[in-house]
Amino acid sequence: MKKKIILFGLLGTIAYGYEDLGFLSPELEKGVSGVSVSSNYRVINSDKSIADPIKDVYRIIKNNNEIMFDSLLTDTFDNNYLFNFDVGYVKSESLESPNISLAFATSLNEESRVGIGFNYNDFEGKYSSLKSKADGYQVDLFYQKQGFEQNITTILYVGSLDEKINKTNEKIDNTYWGVHARYEYLEESYNELFKGYRVDIEGKRLQKKSKGQKNTNDSIKASLKGIIKKEIEIVDNQKITFEIISGYEREFMEKRVYENIMNDDFRDSLALETKVSYKFEEIVTIYISVEGKKSLNTSNTETIANIGLKYNF
Numbered sequence: 460m461k462k463k464i465i466l467f468g469l470l471g472t473i474a475y476g477y478e479d480l481g482f483l484s485p486e487l488e489k490g491v492s493g494v495s496v497s498s499n500y501r502v503i504n505s506d507k508s509i510a511d512p513i514k515d516v517y518r519i520i521k522n523n524n525e526i527m528f529d530s531l532l533t534d535t536f537d538n539n540y541l542f543n544f545d546v547g548y549v550k551s552e553s554l555e556s557p558n559i560s561l562a563f564a565t566s567l568n569e570e571s572r573v574g575i576g577f578n579y580n581d582f583e584g585k586y587s588s589l590k591s592k593a594d595g596y597q598v599d600l601f602y603q604k605q606g607f608e609q610n611i612t613t614i615l616y617v618g619s620l621d622e623k624i625n626k627t628n629e630k631i632d633n634t635y636w637g638v639h640a641r642y643e644y645l646e647e648s649y650n651e652l653f654k655g656y657r658v659d660i661e662g663k664r665l666q667k668k669s670k671g672q673k674n675t676n677d678s679i680k681a682s683l684k685g686i687i688k689k690e691i692e693i694v695d696n697q698k699i700t701f702e703i704i705s706g707y708e709r710e711f712m713e714k715r716v717y718e719n720i721m722n723d724d725f726r727d728s729l730a731l732e733t734k735v736s737y738k739f740e741e742i743v744t745i746y747i748s749v750e751g752k753k754s755l756n757t758s759n760t761e762t763i764a765n766i767g768l769k770y771n772f
Contacts, residue, residue, distance in 0.1 A: 489740075489741075489742060489771075489772065490740055490741030490742040490771045490772070491537055491538060491741050491771065492538060492771070492772045493533075493538030493539070493540050493541045493542060494541075494542045494543075494771070494772040495530075495542070495543045495544075495769055495770060495771045495772065496543070496544045496545070496769070496770050496772075497529070497530070497543060497544070497545045497546075497767060497768060497769040497770070498545065498546045498547060498767060498768050499526070499529075499545070499547040499548075499765060499766065499767035499768075500547065500548050500550075500765070500766050500767070501522060501547065501548070501549045501550070501763065501764070501765045502549075502550050502551070502763070502764045502765075503518060503549070503550070503551035503761065503762075503763050504551070504552070504761065504762045504763075504764075505551065505552070505759070505760070505761040505762075506552075506760075507757075507758060507759045507760065508724060508759055508761065510552065510553035510585070510586050510587075511553075511586075512584060512586065512591070512622070512631070512667075513665065513667075513676055514553075514724070515551070515553055515554040515582075515584055516620055516633050516635065516665060517663075517665070517678070518549065518551065518554065519549070519554075519556060519558075519580050519582065519595060519620065520597070520616070520618070520635065520637070520663065522547070522549045522556075522558065523558070523560065523578040523580070523597050523599075523616070523618070524599075524614055524616065524639050524661075526545050526547060526558075526560045526578070527560070527562055527576050527599055527601060527614055528612060528614075528641060529545075529767075529769075530543035530545065530560070530562040530576070531562070531564065531572070531574075531601070531603050531612055533605075538566075539565060539566045540563070540564070540565050540566070541562065541563070541564040541565075541572065541574065542562070542563050542564075543560075543561070543562045544559075544560075544561055545559070545560040545561075545562075546558075546559055547559075547560070547767075552585075553584055553585050553586060554582065554583065554584050554585070555582075555583045556580050556581060556582045556583070556595075557580075557581045558578060558579060558580045558581070559578070559579045560576065560577065560578045560579075561576065561577045561578075562574060562575075562576040562599075562601075563575055563576070564601070564603070570604055570605055570606060571602070571603060571604040571605070572602070572603045572604075572605075573600075573601070573602050573603075574600075574601055574603075575598070575599065575600055575601075576597075576598070576599035576600075576601060576614075577596075577597070577598060577599075578595075578596065578597040578598075578599070578618070579594075579595070579596060580593075580594070580595035580596075580597075580620065581594065581595075582594070582595050582620060582622070584622065588626075589624055589625065589626060589627075590624070590625045590626075591622040591623060591624050591625065591631070592622070592623055592625070593620050593621055593622040593623065593633075594620075594621060595618060595619065595620035595621075595633075596618055596619055597616055597617070597618030597619075598616065598617055598618065599614050599615065599616045600614070600615045600616075601613060601614045601615070608644060608645060608646045608655075609642070609643065609644045609645075610641075610642075610643045610645075611640075611641070611642050611643075612640070612641045613638065613639070613640045613641075614638065614639045614640075615637075615638050616636065616637055616638070616639070617635070617636040618634075618635055618636070619632070619633060619634050619635070620633040620635075621633065629669060629670070630669065631667060631668070631669045632667070632668040632669070633665060633666070633667055634665075634666045634668070635663060635664060635665040635666070636663065636664060637661060637662055637663025637664065637678075638661070638662055638663075639659070639660075639661040639663075640659070640660050640661070641657065641658070641659050642657070642658045643655065643656075643657045643658075643686070644656055644657075645686060645688065651689065651690040651691070651692075652687075652688070652689050653686070653687070653688040653689070653690075654685075654686065654687055654688075655685075655686045655688075656683065656684065656685050656686060656706075657682075657683075657684045657685075657686055657704065657706075658681075658682070658683055659680075659681065659682045659684075660679075660680075660681045661678070661679070661680050661681075662677075662678065662679045662680075663677070663678050664676070664677050664678075665677075665678075675715075676715060677712045677715040678710065678712050678715070679710070679711040679712045680708065680709065680710050680711070681708070681709055681711070682706060682707065682708040682709070682730070683706050683707055684704050684705055684706030684707075684730065685704070685705055685706055686702070686703070686704050687702070687703045688700065688701070688702045688703075689701045689702075696739065696740040697737070697738070697739050697740070698737070698738045699735070699736070699737055699738075700734075700735070700736045700737075700738065701733075701734075701735055702732075702733070702734040702735075702736075703731070703732070703733055703734075704730075704731075704732040704734070705729075705730065705731045705732070706729070706730060707727070707728075707729060707730075708725070708727070708728045708729075708730055708752075709726070709727055710725065710726050710727075713726045724754070724757075724759065725752060725754045725756070725757075725759060725761070726754070726755075726756045727754070727755040727756055728752050728753060728754050728755060729752070729753050729755065730750060730751070730752045730753075731750070731751050732748055732749070732750035732751075733748065733749055733750075734746060734747070734748035735747055735748075741771055742770065742771050743768075743769070743770055743771075744768070744769045744771075745767070745768050746765075746766070746767050746768075747764075747765070747766045747767075748764070748765045748766075749762065749763070749764050749765075750762070750763040750764075750765075751763075
């Protein structure tokens with residue numbers, strides 16, 4: 460708890476001093492200063508999947524990376540700096556993890572940014588009769604290039620998640636690193652109806668150390684998804700957006716990822732995500748999304764529901 464209080468105080472001091480340091484441009488309209496706060500709540504339901512600590516570490520990594528991707532979503536490069544503070548929560552049958560994220564980026568030119576991100580995860584795991592608690596930290600370096608119809612984002616990350624088993628007092632040190640690159644192309648075909656596609660490629664390594672023994676888990680995953688997006692202006696400066704993202708995902712290191720108890724999982728899968736968001740000017744965005752995944756190798760399915768809010772200063 461003391462760590463959280465110190466972290467909140469540090470972030471509050473940074474946010475308070477942001478304008479004094481000259482990062483805010485007074486000529487910009489409200490909502491496009493580059494400073495924002497956000498919050499999200501994510502629930503993962505995978506009834507047929509065996510609970511496994513490796514999966515949960517991977518879920519933490521995915522949640523951290525998605526927060527970073529969302530933090531960089533912007534309709535304007537008018538500001539030279541981007542600063543986002545996020546408070547979130549991710550939950551499944553076997554894990555609960557409140558999390559805090561911070562992203563800071565500076566513009567290299569009118570089309571590209573480079574920045575750094577920090578993530579903190581307060582982790583609780585539940586596996587049969589055992590429970591674990593952990594503190595997790597992740598540091599990100601990212602690069603973004605945004606064109607008129609395309610967006611390229613690359614995140615290079617390293618992190619740790621140190622667990623302690625409640626009954627045995629066994630300690631498990633999880634250390635991981637990886638890179639996640641995303642390319643998105645989206646063009647307007649007719650009257651604010653957008654069509655495009657998204658390509659994701661991610662490679663990562665997880666090392667687990669316990670009682671002097673080390674185990675390594677590797678993953679290389681890629682996906683190709685189509686995108687359909689429709690924006691509807693309901694009144695002046697207020698929009699509702701409907702978005703569908705669907706496609707194929709593939710895990711290329713299945714012999715390393717799905718060995719032992721993870722052999723029930725998703726090697727090849729189809730995914731379908733629907734998202735509805737409401738935007739007031741450039742200031743407030745509220746969204747809700749539901750993603751369903753179906754394994755092509757087993758009968759497994761997974762559902763991810765997410766609700767979030769973002770406020771731009």
